[in-house]
Amino acid sequence: ADRARLLVTCRDQPGIVGAVGTFLARAGANVHSLAQHSTAPEGGTFFQRTEFRLPGLAAARAQLEADFTEQVARPYGMDFTLHEERHPKRVAVLVSKTDHCVLDLLWRNRRGELPMTVAMVISNHPDLADDVRSFGVPFFHVPATRDNREQAEERMLELLRGNVDLVVLARYMQIITPAFLDGVGCPLINIHHSFLPAFIGAAPYAKAKGRGVKLVGATAHYVTADLDEGPIIEQDVVRVGHQHTAADLARLGADVERAVLSRAVRWHLEDRVARHGNTTVVL
Amino acid sequence: ADRARLLVTCRDQPGIVGAVGTFLARAGANVHSLAQHSTAPEGGTFFQRTEFRLPGLAAARAQLEADFTEQVARPYGMDFTLHEERHPKRVAVLVSKTDHCVLDLLWRNRRGELPMTVAMVISNHPDLADDVRSFGVPFFHVPATRDNREQAEERMLELLRGNVDLVVLARYMQIITPAFLDGVGCPLINIHHSFLPAFIGAAPYAKAKGRGVKLVGATAHYVTADLDEGPIIEQDVVRVGHQHTAADLARLGADVERAVLSRAVRWHLEDRVARHGNTTVVL
Amino acid sequence: ADRARLLVTCRDQPGIVGAVGTFLARAGANVHSLAQHSTAPEGGTFFQRTEFRLPGLAAARAQLEADFTEQVARPYGMDFTLHEERHPKRVAVLVSKTDHCVLDLLWRNRRGELPMTVAMVISNHPDLADDVRSFGVPFFHVPATRDNREQAEERMLELLRGNVDLVVLARYMQIITPAFLDGVGCPLINIHHSFLPAFIGAAPYAKAKGRGVKLVGATAHYVTADLDEGPIIEQDVVRVGHQHTAADLARLGADVERAVLSRAVRWHLEDRVARHGNTTVVL
Amino acid sequence: ADRARLLVTCRDQPGIVGAVGTFLARAGANVHSLAQHSTAPEGGTFFQRTEFRLPGLAAARAQLEADFTEQVARPYGMDFTLHEERHPKRVAVLVSKTDHCVLDLLWRNRRGELPMTVAMVISNHPDLADDVRSFGVPFFHVPATRDNREQAEERMLELLRGNVDLVVLARYMQIITPAFLDGVGCPLINIHHSFLPAFIGAAPYAKAKGRGVKLVGATAHYVTADLDEGPIIEQDVVRVGHQHTAADLARLGADVERAVLSRAVRWHLEDRVARHGNTTVVL
Structure with a gap:
């Protein structure tokens, strides 16, 4: 019930994986799987899918998204979507x-x-x-x-x-x-x-x-x-x-x-x- | 050394497989494999490949082809080619x-x-x-x-x-x-x-x-x-x-x-x- | 309605394909496909499946099987089964x-x-x-x-x-x-x-x-x-x-x-x- | 010449991906690809492979490994190996x-x-x-x-x-x-x-x-x-x-x-x- 997928995309640049990972860890999430792809070694477009479990996600979601926007998405020029498993x-x-x-x-x-x-x-x-x-x-x-x-x-x-x-x-x-x-x-x-x-x-x-x-x-x-x-x-x-x-x-x-x-x-x-x-x- | 492949093609019609098989048997050939295909149940084009061994084939080949032409290929309106394994x-x-x-x-x-x-x-x-x-x-x-x-x-x-x-x-x-x-x-x-x-x-x-x-x-x-x-x-x-x-x-x-x-x-x-x-x- | 499959097996020996093919042609059958296999070039066991159409097969089947037994199956020491498509x-x-x-x-x-x-x-x-x-x-x-x-x-x-x-x-x-x-x-x-x-x-x-x-x-x-x-x-x-x-x-x-x-x-x-x-x- | 692969494994726990990613970003590395796997959603063993480019890696490697050991590997109880592409x-x-x-x-x-x-x-x-x-x-x-x-x-x-x-x-x-x-x-x-x-x-x-x-x-x-x-x-x-x-x-x-x-x-x-x-x- 507390499982979700976070998808992000942005211009490839150093630090993205660490920033997303650190944000999720501080939020109390346990990452179950992570896959990423950059379309070129330099100057490509970056995609990442992170599957995680965060106890109490349903209640905390709005704040989580606001925090992610401010702390990660905006600094990195990132688009993101969050999908909870409980909403097929x-x-x-x-x-x-x-x-x-x-x-x-x-x-x-x-x-x-x-x-x-x-x-x-x-x-x-x-x-x-x-x-x-x-x-x-x-x-x-x-x-x-x-x-x-x-x-x-x-x-x-x-x-x-x-x-x-x-x-x-x-x-x-x-x-x-x-x-x-x-x-x-x-x-x-x-x-x-x-x-x-x-x-x-x-x-x-x-x-x-x-x-x-x-x-x-x-x-x-x-x-x-x-x-x-x-x-x-x-x-x-x-x-x-x-x-x-x-x-x-x-x-x-x-x-x-x-x-x-x-x-x-x-x-x-x-x-x-x-x-x-x-x-x-x-x- | 006495192995060969016979390929035939003609308008599909009853009796082809029997005619080819009987000819080869009478000639003393042992059929090792046979595959055939007709492009339609009625009125198609017929293809057959027969792999056989015939002791003394090299010496008998000219006569064999002449006999096959007369007894099988002409009556059935058939094109055929014969390939000996000894000639890669x-x-x-x-x-x-x-x-x-x-x-x-x-x-x-x-x-x-x-x-x-x-x-x-x-x-x-x-x-x-x-x-x-x-x-x-x-x-x-x-x-x-x-x-x-x-x-x-x-x-x-x-x-x-x-x-x-x-x-x-x-x-x-x-x-x-x-x-x-x-x-x-x-x-x-x-x-x-x-x-x-x-x-x-x-x-x-x-x-x-x-x-x-x-x-x-x-x-x-x-x-x-x-x-x-x-x-x-x-x-x-x-x-x-x-x-x-x-x-x-x-x-x-x-x-x-x-x-x-x-x-x-x-x-x-x-x-x-x-x-x-x-x-x-x-x- | 007149389509059937004939399966035969016997000790491999020259002339089988021709004998089966000639029998079917004389019976008025049109062979639609034929596949055969011998388990060894010499001394193997022979298998053949022939798919054919024979107008009036239902009525003629008993006689056909009797004739096949006498003319082909017995001489070649062959087991055979005949399956009509109309009997799934x-x-x-x-x-x-x-x-x-x-x-x-x-x-x-x-x-x-x-x-x-x-x-x-x-x-x-x-x-x-x-x-x-x-x-x-x-x-x-x-x-x-x-x-x-x-x-x-x-x-x-x-x-x-x-x-x-x-x-x-x-x-x-x-x-x-x-x-x-x-x-x-x-x-x-x-x-x-x-x-x-x-x-x-x-x-x-x-x-x-x-x-x-x-x-x-x-x-x-x-x-x-x-x-x-x-x-x-x-x-x-x-x-x-x-x-x-x-x-x-x-x-x-x-x-x-x-x-x-x-x-x-x-x-x-x-x-x-x-x-x-x-x-x-x-x- | 400055490309390398970092492999880490440890008991699965929150924050690993972020810690590794942040370390590499601070070290000036650009991550080209990252794959990870945990053998179970909870209590599994964690594996991660990170491919990155870090200008001047050859000269900086010893210090990088020492820093990684102290800042990441030891805190997380992690085994790691670093492989430079220039050493096939x-x-x-x-x-x-x-x-x-x-x-x-x-x-x-x-x-x-x-x-x-x-x-x-x-x-x-x-x-x-x-x-x-x-x-x-x-x-x-x-x-x-x-x-x-x-x-x-x-x-x-x-x-x-x-x-x-x-x-x-x-x-x-x-x-x-x-x-x-x-x-x-x-x-x-x-x-x-x-x-x-x-x-x-x-x-x-x-x-x-x-x-x-x-x-x-x-x-x-x-x-x-x-x-x-x-x-x-x-x-x-x-x-x-x-x-x-x-x-x-x-x-x-x-x-x-x-x-x-x-x-x-x-x-x-x-x-x-x-x-x-x-x-x-x-x-």
Whole structure:
């Protein structure tokens, strides 16, 4: 209950690790793990994730943040966020008809592998309602087509706004508009059913079959205005051969998709993923 | 000494496997392994590789091929090639300055893992002469620049023509012209230092670092007039992260490159790789 | 509907492939794929799996088998089995409390990835009843403890005998007696939560943590009287490190377990797995 | 030239990271990377590796160590070691007849991938003398048999003592006695040609073939008095199947062996590997 993660980023400079460590020790925190990264030996950007336990954190948090701001963050020109474990992130999952990614997320959540509260699943098709609700998770059907995209996104924003800290596109086959990205006010993670940057766009497994590749893969990334071009969080591949049809590639690829998406979501939920330009640092 | 590989391809139709098998059995051959593939359940293209031992094959080969043509190949509209193990392929390796791929090929050859005779190594730089010659392999230095490409290719063709059955581009950083492809009269295998179709062209590891990928890979493919677009024989990847510099990616990628190229060359030398359009069937 | 798999095994000898192929062609079958293996170049045991389509197979099957016996199987001293695709295998899954393996099997079956009819799930705990029945699969609770093993196995045999072609132990944590193996009359596949032969028996992840391994794995194997020692069908591993607790190893291992078990079951259902002594040939 | 690694270990307690970080910052060091691990959330053992640059380190080192001892190490009950990059470790490689591991180490060293000085290669066979010396590395032939083990080890100790910081057993097929371990006075890394704890001892690939495994692997570990039982540094596997002979397994395994050994040696040379009981922490 008293565990938290502190994420900081700033221009790299001497003394940061010591300053953060000393501050936490004086505050009575016990550091459980620490990971840091600097993007260059000199003149880089610095990232640090510190996991700690501090008895009485809930009550002391406001003062702790004020003190940290004054004593560490301001002197070092640092951005920071503090995440308490007792507040798991609230997550919405957007899906179409395909179930492998969303079911894996819901199952891992039930099993205790993903520290999140799944606030809702939204789909443009009704097919997965029963499966989702059997996990005790609300399911909303918001039909979306090329013609009603604006209204559909508005309806989804009404459901999402203020209610979630993360939106996961678990094979949601609709285009996301910049207006939606602006309006939703939280990060979005997408699973791209290809090993980006290969086979961008639709029907990647058919394209992969046509190209005769010997591996197919999947990519989990943050969604940005550039479709399929956001910062990559995780990727993986599976070996295929001439004997596999495009349908086999899709089947084998689905296993990679659900594994890659679940890992990426887990790392995000544990506050391990920092963005740096169009890339990520996974601490 | 009496072992051989028979490769056949034709329009898929009933009875092929039986016809080939019965022919070989009547000829006195003992089949050691057989692999086949049809590109579609109905109306596809059929490929078969049969490895067999036939005592006295060397003397009987001409008659065997004539009989096979008449009794099997013609009736089924079949193309076939017969490769005796006692004739390992003659191979030339083209390199620039980088040694990891060529040394792995030479070392595996010495170790008995690659059934080939390395006829020569040609390089546009003199750097690797000693390393290559320590394996007892001739090394030829043919300087090649943007300005003398025509003469350089002509000089290489003089060395290669009639002397080799395969050319391996083991990180040969020069462009290969269609004239060279036409003139050399044998297949070329290239190692592309990327997981095609991603990061085509120069500096793929720098591109990969810029894109923030979590895997880097390599692709071995036959060379066609479309640079980097020929049929893929083998691919593999290695996991990387934010902590790796572009130089680290190149270092880790080099391990994948040499492994992928060695596997692709081995399969080609064992007559396992059939081309089908712009893809391969690896039997 | 007219597709089938023919599996044959016999002492290796010239002419087998041709004889089988010619027989099938004369019977009017179109071979879709063929895989064979001989355990030694000379004097080995021969295995072949042939997938074919024969219009009207259902009606012609008895005659086909009689003809094959007389014309091919008897002359070559061959054992064979013929499996029609229209008869998917009937499968029982035995579980305890852990859900990851059984849910993955049921989900893949629903998705069309595993050609089987799940006749029942039997558990010595009631916990998974709802999850299993949501797939439309019967769930039977047969309490089993060290003290009532005999009665429990007898009760299970009553449920299973004559009703299933395969029993899958999907993390069924009870010992299986030789009497049960004899009585059930069909193969059993077990998932061993370790990379056999390492860490045989209970608590393999705790053992693996204590040994400081850098990989943990799982093994799917046929069950024989020697516990954990039966023929291995499939194995895989996942990378771990010092930062992982024994609980993390169990979590990561569970992903490997379900993947390995699903692949092994799939290959068995497709009649790809032949036993050879205490090993398997996966065609 | 001014780069160094500081490794510390002590009982876990609040304030360590801050104390080390603050000390280094005050000393004028710029931290390039930091990794730490505690073996338990409370009451564990703490390990930290800090990579830093400190202008003028060579001249200031003695004072720095004295100050660190007094201000940090003693108060926290800490063991520490400081390694300057300008002093690469001196390494001896022990081999028998097999070349794949030693050649990979020598080649990576020449290529700049392994920060070490290879002081010598010692072999109980003369076979690899030319290959080793072509890298400019001294080769000593010390015949070793069951009968002269004592004298052979004494001869090797004369060569090694005081001259090396690490001994790598790169497929050295002789038993190492506790007397040798005591006498050599530096760590030894061995490559075990199996995925420990499976197939301990001789002929692991033949054992693996007999067991019908679907993966073969290799393990790099520190050598202790318990043969094959020392702390594991790195492991990896490669997929195999029924079609592979025991010789194929050995060939495929050799690729894994050289990769695993090279990674383990690299991590040791970079001072990343701490021992904890019979396990390792790789920072």
